[in-house]
Amino acid sequence: MAPRLNANEDDQLDQDQDGTMTSPIEENPINEATVSKKPYKMQIVWRNVILMSLLHLGSIVGLYLLVSEAKWLTWLWCYILLFMSATGITAGAHRLFSHKSYKAKYPLKVILMIFNCVSFQNDIIEWARDHRVHHKYSETDADPHNAVRGFFFAHIGWLLVKKHQDVKDKGKGIDMSDLTSDPLLMFQRRHYKTLVLIFSFIIPTFVPLLWGETLFVSFYTAALLRYAVSLNFTWCVNSVAHMWGNRPYDQHISPRQSVFTAIGAFGEGWHNYHHTFPYDYRTSEFPYTLNPTSLFIDFFYLIGWAYDRKTVSLETIQKKMLRSGDGSTTPFHKH
Numbered sequence: 345m346a347p348r349l350n351a352n353e354d355d356q357l358d359q360d361q362d363g364t365m366t367s368p369i370e371e372n373p374i375n376e377a378t379v380s381k382k383p384y385k386m387q388i389v390w391r392n393v394i395l396m397s398l399l400h401l402g403s404i405v406g407l408y409l410l411v412s413e414a415k416w417l418t419w420l421w422c423y424i425l426l427f428m429s430a431t432g433i434t435a436g437a438h439r440l441f442s443h444k445s446y447k448a449k450y451p452l453k454v455i456l457m458i459f460n461c462v463s464f465q466n467d468i469i470e471w472a473r474d475h476r477v478h479h480k481y482s483e484t485d486a487d488p489h490n491a492v493r494g495f496f497f498a499h500i501g502w503l504l505v506k507k508h509q510d511v512k513d514k515g516k517g518i519d520m521s522d523l524t525s526d527p528l529l530m531f532q533r534r535h536y537k538t539l540v541l542i543f544s545f546i547i548p549t550f551v552p553l554l555w556g557e558t559l560f561v562s563f564y565t566a567a568l569l570r571y572a573v574s575l576n577f578t579w580c581v582n583s584v585a586h587m588w589g590n591r592p593y594d595q596h597i598s599p600r601q602s603v604f605t606a607i608g609a610f611g612e613g614w615h616n617y618h619h620t621f622p623y624d625y626r627t628s629e630f631p632y633t634l635n636p637t638s639l640f641i642d643f644f645y646l647i648g649w650a651y652d653r654k655t656v657s658l659e660t661i662q663k664k665m666l667r668s669g670d671g672s673t674t675p676f677h678k679h
Contacts, residue, residue: 384485384508386501386505386506387505387506388504388505389504389505389506392503392504393504396500396503396504399568399571399572400572402564402568402569402572403564403568403569403571403572403573405564405568406564406565406568406569406570406572407569409560409561409564409565410422410565410569413558413561414557414561414565415552415555415556415557417552417555417557418552418555418557418561418562418565418566421548421551421552421566422565422566422569422570425462425548425566425570425574426570426573426574427610427636428458428459428462428463429459429462429463429464429570429571429574430463430574430577430578430609430610430636430637431456431459431610431637431640432456432457432458432459432460432461432462432463433460433463433465433471433578434609434610434611434612434637435456435459435637435640435641436456436457436459436460436468437456437460437465437468437471437472437475438475438612438627439625439627439637439641440453440456441468441471441472441523441529442471442472442475442476443622443623443625444522444623445622445623445624445625445653445654446625446641446645446650446651446652446653446654447650447651447652448644448649448650448651449648449649449650449651450528451649452644452649452650453528454528457528457529457532458539458543460532461532461536461539461540461542461543461544462543462544462548463544463574463578464540464544464571465575465578467529467532467533467536468523468529468532468533469520469523469524469529469530469532469533470533472520472523473515473518473520474488474515476518476520477511477514477515477518478582479619479622480514480518481510481514482597482598482599482619483586483597483598484510485508485510485511486508486510486511486513486514486515487511488502488507488511489502489582489583490502490508491582491583491586491587491598492598495583495587498579498582498583498586498587499576499579499580499582499583499584500579502582544567544571545567548562548566548567548570549562549563549566549567550562551566552565552566576608577605577608577609577610578609578612580602580604580605580608580609580613581605581609581612581613581615584602584604584605584613585599585600585601585602585605585612585613585615586598586599586600586615587600588600588602589601589602589603589615589616590616590670590672590673591616591669591670591672592616592617592665592669592670592671592672592673593616593617593620593621593661593664593665593668593669594616594619594620594664594668594669595668595669595670596668597616597619597620599615599616599618599619600615600616601613601614601615601616601617602614602615603634606628606634606635607634610635610636610637611626611627611628611634611635611636611637611638612627612637613634614627614628614629614630614635617629620664621656621661621664623654624654624655624656625638625641625653625654625655626638626655629656629658629661641653
């Protein structure tokens with residue numbers, strides 16, 4: 345998910361007869377019946393096209409400056425910002441707030457809210473609503489970044505056009521009361537533009553001045569380049585991980601296992617597993633394999649700020665693979 349530049353999931357999980365836990369977010373198999381046949385004419389939002397074009401042009405300048413002029417501390421600062429951006433989405437907006445796959449005490453929620461502002465990919469409530477719609481109506485016209493429309497649309501194109509009416513209509517039916525009743529998230533929503541300006545642009549740009557970096561270099565590297573890289577890694581979850589890779593857990597849905605995306609998106613590339621078991625806080629049966637977000641959550645579990653982590657038993661995973669998987673495995677399987 346990512347910023348559009350325009351502008352109830354229960355904690356309780358039911359069990360099927362075979363012991364598989366089911367999420368309140370339903371999954372749609374990819375078939376003819378779930379793909380809308382209605383004519384759809386995309387309406388380009390030129391403001392978004394211009395802003396995204398300028399961002400990516402600026403990021404090219406930033407890449408050149410990072411290689412040719414930036415100090416090593418600026419490199420480190422850019423990575424720290426990338427880590428903040430990633431975990432603000434992966435551990436925060438995604439695993440905690442969208443799926444309720446674990447619980448967090450207030451200090452951790454504040455950290456994740458701030459990190460989410462660094463990422464600048466919409467406030468948590470809006471991000472979670474789009475993501476819940478994506479899971480419930482995956483690969484249909486109600487899916488905000490419907491991969492059936494091709495790689496470009498799923499990756500960035502969905503941000504450059506007006507939402508399909510099905511996305512708006514189905515989005516209104518998603519229960520968001522668990523998030524809209526949270527004072528912290530409502531604070532972020534009310535002050536989102538100001539918070540983003542501070543945490544995603546002002547602080548990233550001015551911190552490198554402390555070690556003698558120029559304002560020009562710090563803005564193009566720590567602000568623009570870092571932001572563009574973060575966005576594209578997140579977008580790979582919507583595009584790459586829905587098009588290329590195997591489906592060892594459920595071959596009847598589009599999401600795939602993508603090592604490339606797992607590396608770039610801090611553990612979010614095990615996408616066939618995630619759409620099969622969306623309530624597992626690890627989003628993978630391999631909690632620490634190319635999955636730094638799980639390490640992040642587990643660190644806060646050790647100090648008592650994260651708790652009630654939901655997982656899937658190995659037996660349930662194996663049953664699901666035998667019942668609906670494509671017969672493939674990943675290099676990390678030991679069973």
